[in-house]
Amino acid sequence: MKSRPLPAASPPSSTADGKRRVPQPVWRNSSSTPSPGNKVHTLFPFSTAMLSRNQIRQAAIQYLYATSQAPETEQEQDEGIWDILMEPFRGDYCKLRAKAVSGHLTRDYPDKLRLFVTRARETADKLQHDPLTLPVRDQLQDLLVKEGEFNASLLQLKKALHEDPSNDRGTLSAACDASQELNTTLMQMRRRLLDALKDFPAYSSIWAPLISSCHKLQEINDRVNCIIHPDGRPSLAEMKKVVEAGQDADELYREAKTLGEEILRRRDELDAAINATLENYTPERVSAIDRAILRLGAYELLHRKDLPAPIVISEAIRLAERFSSAESPRFINGVLAGISKTERPA
Structure with missing residues (x-):
């Protein structure tokens, strides 16, 4: 049996849909002036400090104003209002998340990946003579392909973050989600590979450098994973702003929505x-x-x-x-x- 050749990956770089329109709050739409001298404002930007009741009041006020312009608000339209109101908060969180994933959380990924690619090729060459290791070599090949996809997703995320002047939240969010999905897949694939290597104790000296590189890459992916699952992770302090920004956005939505709906009731x-x-x-x-x-x-x-x-x-x-x-x-x-x-x- 022949193993599939390892991919010749280049070294990683370091570098009018028919829906009814939702009324926008007056301070997000300067063409609307419900009262003389009305000022144009948005909600306060994100802060890592605890969410204030004043921010919740402001969001609730905007919701109450918007619903007053469309008294028979349906569920879909109601959620559309909240999408508008939460945009500044969710936009800030999205940018923080994108900067973290493409920046300091993966800053050492390119160097660690270069080393892993080198060791993976060396390991595959040493095992060519043993057909029993074919499943391991195939797993290694698949892992290298996925590593290349993850590296490309990080570059795409950086491009979306720095080259798009509008910093569109949808583009950033999609790019960030893609990177995090690949991140999760990589963690699972590495675990399966490391488990498979245990079936060949005779090659432990050959596996050692490869296993070391796997663990170093796994540490990087674990940092990214902390954004999704922050509880109990020792590296939480490194991404405190990102985690708190997401929690603030969720809390603001829950508290302001509850307050606004209770007032309407x-x-x-x-x-x-x-x-x-x-x-x-x-x-x-x-x-x-x-x-x-x-x-x-x-x-x-x-x-x-x-x-x-x-x-x-x-x-x-x-x-x-x-x-x-x-x-x-x-x-x-x-x-x-x-x-x-x-x-x-x-």
Whole structure:
């Protein structure tokens, strides 16, 4: 029987679909101005610090505004709104992940791969005379092919990260997913090869250099794997920013979505409390963004008694200062102070 020739791989380099449109939040679409003097903003960028309640409030406000522009929001459209709102967070996480996978997590991969290719060829040459080792040589060949694919995927990821001026999240995410999928496959293939080598103890001296190279490559792949499965890994500190960014994005989505949906569920009750407090001001005159801020503040005053009223009102004023007109902070303060006086008497 002849073994398949080892691949002559070159040395690795170091170097209108018919769906209904989802309404965009006003501060992500400068052509929309629900109230005079409205400012254009996005959510705060990622930080490795703990996710703040203010960030959750901002996401919930954007969701409430968007749904107010399409009251009969369906499930598909609802998720589309969240895709828009989460884009800044998920985009930052995607870039961090791409930089980690193509950069410091695999920085020594090219050198380690060169050494592995050399040792794999030397090992195959020494075993040509023994037909019993054919399955091992075939496994080794398959592994070299897959190593080449992984190296190419890293180069593609670097290209997507550094040469695409738009840094499109979809392109980066697809390239990163491809690298991580190959990473997982490589880890499994190496384990199978190392297990197969145990069946040939007579060649242990020949296997030794190859096994050493396999372990060094496996360490690199294990680092990349930590992004997917971070728990209990000793190298977690090396990718702390990436892991925390992903966790922050997931937490923001869960918390803001829960908050926004709970407010919508109680919308009639909250609007009744707001309208009862309005003086010389008809409910129809309240802008969509101010209505969203008032609903959030009213919800916290009525149903989050663990939050002190002054803090609830202060945070609502901050939201009005950031997202609404110059007159809005005073208006928001007056309405929520009236609700607090009724619902939380001293």
